[in-house]
Amino acid sequence: MxxxxxxxxxxxxxxxxxxxxxxxxxxxxxxxxxxxxxxxxxxxxxxxxxxxxxxxxxxxxxxxxxxxxxxxxxxxxxxxxxxxxxxxxxxxxxxxxxxxxxxxxxxxxxxxxxxxxxxxxxxxxxxxxxxxxxxxxxxxxxxxxxxxxxxxxxxxxxxxxxxxxxxGSYYNRPVKLTTSQKYARAVKGGVGAAKTAGNYAASLYPAQEAEEKGFDQVLWLDACEHKFVEEVGTMNIFFVIDGVLVTPELSGTILPGITRASVIQLAKHWGLPVKERRLTIDEVMEAGANGTLDEAFGAGTAAVIAPVEEIHHDGQSVRFDFEQRGPVGQKLHDQITDIQWGKAEDPFGWITPISVNS
CATH class of the missing domain: 3.30.470.10 (Aminotransferase class 4, branched-chain amino acid transferase, N-terminal domain)
Structure with a gap:
């Protein structure tokens, strides 16, 4: 020793x-x-x-x-x-x-x-x-x-x-999401913003039910009204709506993801409009129906940027034609991973290099 x-x-x-x-x-x-x-x-x-x-x-x-x-x-x-x-x-x-x-x-x-x-x-x-x-x-x-x-x-x-x-990759293909009108991930005053084991244990049964119906994960809604979008079971969620990058605001019921914060900072650095706000699932579905929902993706350490293939809610679905990521998600994925792997400039000081032979 x-x-x-x-x-x-x-x-x-x-x-x-x-x-x-x-x-x-x-x-x-x-x-x-x-x-x-x-x-x-x-x-x-x-x-x-x-x-x-x-x-x-x-x-x-x-x-x-x-x-x-x-x-x-x-x-x-x-x-x-x-x-x-x-x-x-x-x-x-x-x-x-x-x-x-x-x-x-x-x-x-x-x-x-x-x-x-x-x-x-x-x-x-x-x-x-x-x-x-x-x-x-x-x-x-x-x-x-x-x-x-x-x-x-x-x-x-x-x-x-x-x-x-x-x-390896956490998701090797675009994911299919469904909402739940019955279950909730977190409530105000609870532990939704903490990365604690119980949060994940409580989400397993609804996720299992979603998988049995052909979906990959639950797109969680708020616990009180089952109306406002919060996050996916394994990552934060982003939408590109009419050219604006939109993600639910942190309100104590959403895990403040490191990748989420990096996506927001990088998008703002590029001059892409970004809004953190309350967002209803009805707004998402309506944007999908009228053609203003350009793409959706999840962001997290395990998944990095995971493209969404389908969002299902109350018997209706919004689907995307991308075989992989949409243009915004792909650009974010490439830039973040290039910074992580040392292939691109790191303008924000995100990287801590470790010299392994010293």
Whole structure:
């Protein structure tokens, strides 16, 4: 085991990367050689450890299993060249993790541990970063309660982990969306803006029902009136209506996506009209019917820019003729991914490069 001022590091004796096809890795199925773990006890976070990836032993009474006090993030690392791996806006992921922790009564992890931990993991496991265009190393930081007590209260102990996994495309074709008049993802005053496990667990059954009807995901509407568009189960949603890029405003029930913010900033930089506002599903369907809905796409870390093929609501559908992305979505996708992969200028300072051979 080696140590530095802030981390204990135990390296694997030999890598498993030769056993993984990085050109076709699936999504979240194989995990890199190392992981990070930090324990919170006695009112403070302890010294971080990087160790071989493996199982952890927990008690059946672990309170996070019963009461769901956990939050997570989703990030990617991008192969730039044999010496460099890029991170995309990692400080924004840390800021969102801190906000999620606050909402779930979890002590926040410091930015130093978050960024430095990811950096050290990437340096150790840089061979796991796929070189094939479109494939990346997915990074999953998460925090969970660790008290061995079945009691509905705030925990006294926590664990922070970072694991990584090589991934391919999340969606390999345009997606079909349907609304739900019966279920809701989030309510005002709830935890919709936090990236917490329960949000995703609650969305699985409606998503399963949507899949049984031939759709890929639910286009969530507001919980009170089932009238206003909010987001898709796995990403934020954008529409190009009469030449204007429109997305639902953040109101506490929508996850503030890092890719969402990047799309808005980039579009404004180009001079493309952008509006963040309340948007009814009836307006979307009417724009589709009268020809002013030019395109729709989702935006998220896993999907980047995912084109929408169909929007279904109340027995009616709007369909798009694009085999892949529309012109706005394609332009945004190309620019964002080129910045991420180091192929284009980064005018916003979004990229944090990691020198993997130093």
């Amino acid at each position: 080696s140590t530095d001022n802030t981390f204990n590091i135990t390296k694997v004796s030999s890598t498993r990367v030769e056993n993984v096809n990085l050109d076709d890795p699936g999504f979240g199925e194989r995990f890199s050689d190392h992981m990070l773990e930090v324990e919170y006890r006695e009112g403070q976070w302890q010294k971080p450890s990087i160790k071989p990836f493996g199982t952890i032993e927990v008690t059946p009474a672990l309170n996070t299993l019963h009461y769901g006090q956990s939050v997570f993030e989703g990030m990617k690392a991008y192969y730039a060249d044999e010496n460099t791996v890029n991170l995309f806006r990692p400080e924004k992921n840390h800021q969102r993790l801190v906000r999620s922790c606050k909402r779930m009564c979890i002590p926040p992890v410091s930015e130093d541990v978050f960024i430095d931990g990811i950096t050290k993991l990437i340096k150790l496991d840089h061979q796991w970063v796929p070189q094939k265009e479109g494939n990346t190393l997915y990074i999953r930081p998460f925090v969970c309660a660790f008290d061995p007590i079945i009691s509905a209260r705030v925990s006294d102990s926590y664990r922070f982990f970072i694991i990584t996994t090589p991934v």
